[in-house]
Amino acid sequence: MDLTLTPELTEFRDEVRTWFDEHLVGEFAEIAGQGFSWDDSFWDTRIAWDKELAADNWLCIGWPKEYGGRAASVDEQLIFQLEYARSNAPYRGSVQGQDLLGPTLLAYGSDEIKQRFLPRIIAVDEFWGQGFSEPGAGSDLAGLRTKAVREGDEWVIDGQKVWTSAGARADWLYVLCRTDPDAPRHRGISMLLIPVDQPGVDIRPIRNMLGGAEFCEVFFTGARTAVDMVVGDVNAGWGVAMGALGTERGTTLLAEHLRIAGEVRQMIGEARSTGASKRAVMRADLAQAWADAKVMEWNGLRLMSAIKGLGPDPDVHASISKVFASESHRRMGEAAMRAEGARSELVGEEYGLDRLQQIFMSSRAETIYGGTSQIQLNVLAERTLGLPREPRRD
């Protein structure tokens, strides 16, 4: 993609850069680069940082102005992400609503839903959790069994969700429910918005490999939500969940890739300080990690081009990018541990992990969530390349 900036874009970049210089100070500067989707350390300060961004309209800048956005162009959004990464600002705490649910509501939500929820998401007033996977429906999401039955003006929801991202801090959940048990698997599903603060919703944290509880299991026992709290049409939830690949998803991916470049710089620093960089094999590992991070960055930029209609199908591109990034990030995690040497085995109080240990452990989940590498490759082979389908025994 052409990265030559027009005078207008240069001016925009300078405005963003100046804003970060002036605002990423004090307690925010002290937690530069901290946090991630699975890491809720420094939570309160990070939420304060999100509100700092919100106060000057620097969240969800691509959203229409009526919901608090700036209606920014794709180029402007790209520039903003690059500047965000350059500033090494903390990872935002309110990503679920802003980057994942928000674009879906913009594309499929009723006017009432958009007006009710989007301004509070962008103002960092309400937090969201995602309720998709179930104990019996992970990568095979269409097999989900949580059901919602209409009763007067309400939906009554019964079932169980698991690996519910950000569940522990959520005020609301966006949940895939089966609303027509007789329809074919993909056609009887709806996306419901369900308030957490009610007796029928029980959220229990589950500890993951890192020892944290970013994921939860959620039990719905006669939980209720208003009948109009459906995103898109009733029984059309599958298409809503798969959604069009929004610009935000593209910029989110790019932001994560840029963040990985920062991790590689940290690994190199660590290898120098432990003396591991004196070994040729370690140097080769570091060079490989750096090269992989570069490829991720370029993939992210290409994806932005694709979203602007200047490249291949963004969905295919996102799938390619996901497999490459998750598999290479996992290799990077191994190299990060080797860079630390024996110290990599030690943890802090309460299973506290340093950044490089976090890469090792968190990256292990990346080839699983959002569709395993095996599923991604199967889909690419069968649908994109038209190769024969896997034979079924039945």
Add this chain to the structure above:
Amino acid sequence: MQHSELEEILDGVRRFVRQEVVPLEGQIDEDDEIPTAIIEQAKAMGLYGFAIPEEYGGLGLSTYEEAQLVFELGWTTPSFRSLFGTNNGIAGHTLLEGGTEAQKKTYLPKLASGEWVASFGLTEPDAGSDPATMTTKAVRDGDDWIIDGAKRYITNSPVADVVMVFARTSPDKPPAEGVSVFMVPTSSPGLSIGPKDKKMGQAGAWSADVVLEGVRVPHSAMIGEQEGAGYVTAMRSLAHGRVHIAALCVGMAQRLVEETLQFALERKAGDTYIADFQLIQALMADSQTDTMAARALVLDVAQKFDAGTDTKMGPAAAKYFASEAVGRVADRAVQVHGGAGYMRGVAVERFYRDARLFRIYEGTSQIQQLVIARQMIRSAGNTGGR
């Protein structure tokens, strides 16, 4: 040892591990402690001295026989093996390889019975897999030696009765000639044990720093009572220890393959058991192949180690391959389990964290690569290749 006798021991250990220890794995991981009843049973079964000769009170297994026993131990949490790993392994072998007959007769029975726990004190804050940079020193004072220094990540030191402390006795000489080893009681004035290390995995296996400040021991505490023999003794103990750890990795890999298979046979995606998906089968097959290759290599290396025909390259290659292989097998086990494999309380998640350490202790993978390559180059030189 008679074949039938070995089979009987292996059967007993297999039953004990699978019926008594496996059900407690989750608890051991949570509590970071192995229940006393398990420790006492391990002592009664002779597990503290299986690799110590019968004449010194052990079971007297050869390395080949020991490997088969350790395959069984590896089926459960590695912290179980760690209880008596140092007595049989690196610490016990320091006495066995380097001790005088009198030292062996006096002390090995205490290790073999579990009356004493012994630790191996080689690693230092700035000298891990490479003892050339070791700084702990021992200075002669009359009939005694005064030891000063610090040792790091010393397995079992929080419960040890004695530590085999490696120290420079001739600072001017290279390590191969200037290092001696002393058996130091942990009750010695000046010896202190740091707080237990908090580790990423292997909860229940305890390690800590050992600090020595002016610790006075008699000359009779020097293993072999011969100055400068420490380095060779350490290398011999480590070579044996590498075969031992390689066998442990095979045991864990076998367990992980079983966990993977059972999960794939029970878990459905849509209407299909995931074991019927070919990409899942590929993951399972790669793990099975890795495990079979590691097992065959360990048994071959153990036989040559017993015969004395390969005591360097083989142990390094077996430890390198088996520890990397179990890392790959654990990785695939998590992948096949999907989200469940990433959550605490699931066996493969725990093993994934446990397995990482195997690539570090008894010499990192990077050190094993160097050992292997140096042996290759040396042997080429012997036949005029260089």
